[in-house]
Amino acid sequence: MTRQRSARQRSTIGDAPLLITGAGGFLGRHLVNAAVRRGESVVAVVRRSLDNCPILSAETLGRIRVERVDLTDAAATAELIRRVAPDRIVHLAGYAEGLPGPEHLLASFDGDLRTTVHLLAASIGRVAGRVVITGSLEEPEPGSPPSSPYAIAKRAGVEYALGVRDLYGLPVAVARIFMTYGPGQRERKLIPYVIDSLLTGREPELGDPGRSVDWVHVDDVVEGLLSMTEHPGAIGDPIELGSGHGTTLGETVETIRELLGSRVAIRWNARPPRPRERVRTATVEATARRIDWQPRVALRDGLARTIETLRRRIRG
Secondary structure, eight states: OOOOOOTTTOOOTTSSOEEEETTTSHHHHHHHHHHHHTTOOEEEEESSOOTTOTTSOHHHHTTEEEEEOOTTOHHHHHHHHHHHOOSEEEEOOSOOOOOOOGGGHHHHIIIIIIHHHHHHHHHTTTOOSOEEEEEETTOOOTTSOOSSHHHHHHHHHHHHHHHHHHHHOOOEEEEEEOEEEOTTOOTTSHHHHHHHHHHTTOOOBOSOTTOEEOEEEHHHHHHHHHHHTTOGGGSSSOEEESOSSOEEHHHHHHHHHHHHTOOOOOBTTOSOOOTTSOOOOOOHHHHHHHHSOOOOOOHHHHHHHHHHHHHHHHHO
């Protein structure tokens, strides 16, 4: 697991900081918090503002530097890297919409692929430490049909990252992140959607109860990403950050109902099937060998934490 950095290793803002893109997103906000707690100097890159962000405390906001940059702009991205001169980067910015419709094609290209290529190009010769690029469990295998524009863009981004590493020596590591959940996630995502629906007495409309998912708590993913910024074993094939086992949607939802003591009915098969969506679990044994990381938050415990956060929000 990631260890506290020593006082000698810690930097000050402006002196080789850790740069986090997508810092305003669900995973990004948790990563910023964790990095600050362990003594990192953090530059948080956002498209909009970090104001009114309940996950980030006033103390955390006072200890980071926020940069508002559109990473789809190559010149602005290059200027960001030149100005900040980061020691390490974790790239989380993206469109992150896994629906299959063609209306998501250009948005995925811009948000998930263009931003990645711009960041890689800007980092060549300027970033001496690690550049962590995030892939996805949705990436299709070569020759397999993709499930969405997001999956296409993520696969292409990984290929660019590995190619840039091999061609130009940029120290790139790739994290393949599985189905992350936890406090502060957008309520249209499955777990917060189900919890919010049951807490407010609404019947959630869901898909196939037999679909298997590798759920991984956001705290575990954050620890894995921080380890990847420093551990030499992160360089190589993509590092998989997941729980290592699948849980069906039916089992997941029944656990939520049990924790809530809810009798609200579930409307299964109320959403269109997504037959191309990948079903896979992370190879956590290989990850443990390479970066000394393993998931620690059991699904039931993670769901309980998420429920408590949403319950407090609803109560106001």
